[in-house]
């Protein structure tokens with residue numbers, strides 16, 4: 528595991544490109560929904576540009592699919608359900624449609640600061656905070672903003688149809704996500720609930736991995752090869768779960784709809800109750816299960832992936848590798864791999880955000896006369912000038928010898944050197960003589976009412 532001190536994200540990007548689109552996976556907006564919520568605020572340098580044609584297609588598909596989903600969400604009362612009504616990202620950020628990038632960024636920063644859940648304890652603050660993040664994510668990206676202006680939010684949902692035809696979209700272009708590292712954490716995973724999830728397309732579970740890295744690897748970034756275990760699509764049945772050579776038929780109980788509709792009479796009137804078909808679990812099909820996976824459409828595999836850890840990452844940060852979690856059942860989209868970063872301590876250096884702290888001890892003579900000392904920094908040993916007359920407890924600042932800021936590596940923190948002055952407990956007779964002479968010297972120069 529050698530670290531190349533990378534700022535590149537390419538390795539990971541290539542890694543997470545999905546070429547194996549499960550044969551049975553129908554395009555589904557939930558994938559879009561998910562991808563949208565989880566897409567990073569940190570964009571890798573290169574984003575694939577899907578063709579214009581691809582977008583219109585995707586946009587059309589999205590609008591076609593969005594209706595059943597909202598209906599489904601409305602159905603499942605009692606669960607927490609997020610139904611996204613049409614929102615206006617410009618309104619969310621409080622900027623005019625003509626706002627330039629700078630104005631958008633400024634508005635985002637202001638609002639994000641105001642509504643960050645660590646700061647703002649109002650009940651709606653976290654939702655607002657997320658909404659601001661989503662709006663910014665779109666409006667700060669020229670491509671996404673253009674699509675949004677043209678097609679609205681539905682156009683953007685289209686991008687997560689990335690799996691279609693293996694053409695890729697934003698989803699594969701942007702496999703890695705860093706969250707919580709920006710504001711030091713505080714709000715946990717579940718962005719948006721998956722209310723009204725179509726049973727057929729419930730995505731696979733996320734998989735987690737704890738990665739311990741060296742102090743300097745966290746400072747400058749590195750590449751790591753991880754061996755992960757996850758569920759992948761079954762090769763025998765190509766993820767369908769259906770035994771090869773047999774064909775699924777419509778579920779006899781629900782006639783292939785996956786839902787059972789019952790009229791329920793209550794004192795308040797008659798209601799139609801829609802439940803998931805319990806025979807086919809909402810899939811709408813009956814089939815002979817594949818021998819290898821038992822109809823699940825998945826099997827376990829061990830896989831090696833390249834992970835690019837960005838410079839400036841800190842202990843406790845999480846990296847999201849899109850699509851490297853567990854495959855969904857029967858060809859449903861995969862979950863993500865969440866990599867928890869643990870940073871090992873350094874023997875001499877301590878980190879506070881992007882600043883580094885360390886201690887040095889100098890002799891009292893050096894403190895008085897000044898000197899040049901070698902200090903360990905993240906860049907290696909560096910000579911530091913101790914000015915004459917340095918007091919014990921002084922902090923000397925080495926500008927820009929700190930940690931590159933995550934996502935803005937041209938900005939670096941400082942290195943604070945805390946100076947301790949050692950006073951000898953034992954003196955050689957020679958030293959003693961010299962110091963006594965010094966004392967006499969001082970006594971002579973001292974001026975006071977008691978001397979003549």
Ligand SMILES: [Zn+2]
Nearest residue numbers: 778781804807
């Ligand atoms: Zn059924």
Ligand SMILES: [Zn+2]
Nearest residue numbers: 761764817820
């Ligand atoms: Zn199988």
